[in-house]
Amino acid sequence: MSSGRIQVVICRCCTESPKLLDIAKLEAAANDAELVMSVKVVDEICDGKAVVDVAREAAEKEIDRAVVLACHKRDVSPALLKAYRRAGIDRSMVEFVNVREEVVLPHVDDPEGAQKKAETKLKAALGRVTMLVPLLTETEEMRTKNVVIIGAGVAGMAAAEAAARAGAHTVIIEKSSRSVKAPGILMSNTRLVATKGTPGNYELTIMAGEKTEELECAAVVVATGGGWNSLKGPLAKASKDAVPLYKLSEMLQAGHAPKGPVVIVDTPDPTGKSLKVMDFAWDEALMTAIDVKKKHPQTEVFMLFQEMRAFGLSEITYKEAAELGIRFVRYDRTGVPKVDPKDPTKMTVTDLAQGELLSVRLGTLAFAAIPANPDNRDIADALRIPMTAEGGLRRGGIQRWPVATPRPGIFVCGSAVFPKSADAARAEGEAAGSMAAAYASKGTVEYGGSVAQVAQEKCSACLTCIRTCPYEAPYIGTANKVEIRRQLCQGCGICAGICPSKAIELLHYTDDQIQQETRTMLGGDF
Amino acid sequence: MTDRRPKVVGFCCERHGMDAAVLAARSGRQYDASVRVIQVPCSGRVDGLHILKAFEDGADAVFVIGCLEKNCYYDTGSIEGRKRVEYVKGMLAELGIEKERVEMFNAASTNAWAFPEAASKMVEVAKRLGPLDMGGDTR
Numbered sequence: 001m002s003s004g005r006i007q008v009v010i011c012r013c014c015t016e017s018p019k020l021l022d023i024a025k026l027e028a029a030a031n032d033a034e035l036v037m038s039v040k041v042v043d044e045i046c047d048g049k050a051v052v053d054v055a056r057e058a059a060e061k062e063i064d065r066a067v068v069l070a071c072h073k074r075d076v077s078p079a080l081l082k083a084y085r086r087a088g089i090d091r092s093m094v095e096f097v098n099v100r101e102e103v104v105l106p107h108v109d110d111p112e113g114a115q116k117k118a119e120t121k122l123k124a125a126l127g128r129v130t131m132l133v134p135l136l137t138e139t140e141e142m143r144t145k146n147v148v149i150i151g152a153g154v155a156g157m158a159a160a161e162a163a164a165r166a167g168a169h170t171v172i173i174e175k176s177s178r179s180v181k182a183p184g185i186l187m188s189n190t191r192l193v194a195t196k197g198t199p200g201n202y203e204l205t206i207m208a209g210e211k212t213e214e215l216e217c218a219a220v221v222v223a224t225g226g227g228w229n230s231l232k233g234p235l236a237k238a239s240k241d242a243v244p245l246y247k248l249s250e251m252l253q254a255g256h257a258p259k260g261p262v263v264i265v266d267t268p269d270p271t272g273k274s275l276k277v278m279d280f281a282w283d284e285a286l287m288t289a290i291d292v293k294k295k296h297p298q299t300e301v302f303m304l305f306q307e308m309r310a311f312g313l314s315e316i317t318y319k320e321a322a323e324l325g326i327r328f329v330r331y332d333r334t335g336v337p338k339v340d341p342k343d344p345t346k347m348t349v350t351d352l353a354q355g356e357l358l359s360v361r362l363g364t365l366a367f368a369a370i371p372a373n374p375d376n377r378d379i380a381d382a383l384r385i386p387m388t389a390e391g392g393l394r395r396g397g398i399q400r401w402p403v404a405t406p407r408p409g410i411f412v413c414g415s416a417v418f419p420k421s422a423d424a425a426r427a428e429g430e431a432a433g434s435m436a437a438a439y440a441s442k443g444t445v446e447y448g449g450s451v452a453q454v455a456q457e458k459c460s461a462c463l464t465c466i467r468t469c470p471y472e473a474p475y476i477g478t479a480n481k482v483e484i485r486r487q488l489c490q491g492c493g494i495c496a497g498i499c500p501s502k503a504i505e506l507l508h509y510t511d512d513q514i515q516q517e518t519r520t521m522l523g524g525d526f
Numbered sequence: 527m528t529d530r531r532p533k534v535v536g537f538c539c540e541r542h543g544m545d546a547a548v549l550a551a552r553s554g555r556q557y558d559a560s561v562r563v564i565q566v567p568c569s570g571r572v573d574g575l576h577i578l579k580a581f582e583d584g585a586d587a588v589f590v591i592g593c594l595e596k597n598c599y600y601d602t603g604s605i606e607g608r609k610r611v612e613y614v615k616g617m618l619a620e621l622g623i624e625k626e627r628v629e630m631f632n633a634a635s636t637n638a639w640a641f642p643e644a645a646s647k648m649v650e651v652a653k654r655l656g657p658l659d660m661g662g663d664t665r
Binding site for chain 2: 072100107498506515
């Protein structure tokens, strides 16, 4: 195992401010270590001259791996890695030790401990760097530059325009027969059925009318939107005067008088059994109620709710509504609103404040709830992306991009995630569209690097990794043992941690490497 | 070996965990030098074996710090990490070792307090429970 020619680089900028460590001692420790061929102490590793110096010495002494004592590895100048690559050292063979943020800054009061810690860290890194192997990356050509956009709503259109502007070929899939002016191709009456392929080369199966078609694409933008297509839930079914909130608002805008009294209920399914609600449009509900009351002061307005969320400046709207004489009735699940089956214009609800059964005449019934798009389930299943508990599509962790899903090349935007105003949906659509176009325009996908690897002789095909992997990278191969799809592996190592047979190793973070580092770190006396 | 300080190992995920630690350092927060950070790509990478080996190699307390469970970079990684830690806790209890010696924490990359808090909590645990006696030939 112990082979290689190591270069140690110490950056004074990172290790000396505040002045805490004895750099000379560190340098001596590095010089004394086995296999170390070159030790460079530089003023600033982010300085171009220093990088050139370091790389020249690396080339002269035929260095093949390096330990860099500097700051966080993402903050060190990428020029260093480029210079190393020119000198024939792969980026995976360079080990960064974050002396600045792990040793110097948090231990200002303890110079002795910090010094020992830095020395031990250097030792651990030297141990680790000898165990590293160069990581292979492979590239795959993208077969098309297509960006498929699902949904021709506000977000979808914005995405299509942004993607087309960035030079991608856009294909919009719209399930309704809606016809909109859009760049690229618009396929109406079309649904997504299934997806195959790997990031950058997705193969979508779509149903265009009655026909099944295949569509290749590099990236997908999901903009399925949310809200009501048609009302659902027991309350909506019981009354023929039920409308979604936006219909009521439109009616008012058009100058029609709603049939009074107007009752706004939070959700058409107050027991929460059949309908999942993504969010409530409380602001809009309050505004609409005020609108009704202002335009038609004689109309009685009731708002029935379990939990009113009017926070921030909406508080003022709430106050105004109350002053205008809108009646707020709070109920809970023990006394939900019911429409009398014999007389569909009569609604009863237990008012929590009074503790009494309240009977309301129904003129117009509207709902503040915004449900998730029911198609989200099919879309998520087809694209293999996760969903939120409320039925929206889930974005990846926030350290990915705000419109990205955990699957590379698939982006979500607009109300498909959670309800948004048209402006926000448009902005998100543009973001997703340009991200997708940027992804598609790369032309190649790079994969590999720090990915999982299976030692097939140890694998007992217990399926644990297949069940655990969030990205569906492991599969049972032809030899009835697990294999890893390198294109899908994102290098988290969850499979390596959970494998009961210890058959999976995550390159660059193997069990040996982690345990060796732990042991060396614990060996230091500080 | 009487004045030996407690030795604490922190397995720190490369994403939110490490970012939280870096942010803590940059905002000037201090913690005990005896905390040894081992970087792993994801808290789900931490194997029960790594934790147990750390105890065998002389750690008095071990903690794992990962992303918030609903905002994990690798989606289910920090949930998996917590499961492993719970599993190791069970094993420690069987071995007659205090199970407080191992703990899982979650941090968002913007939580400057999260890492130092976790670190000092574990240092305190290690000090309170004293050095871990593995009985027999420890390294």
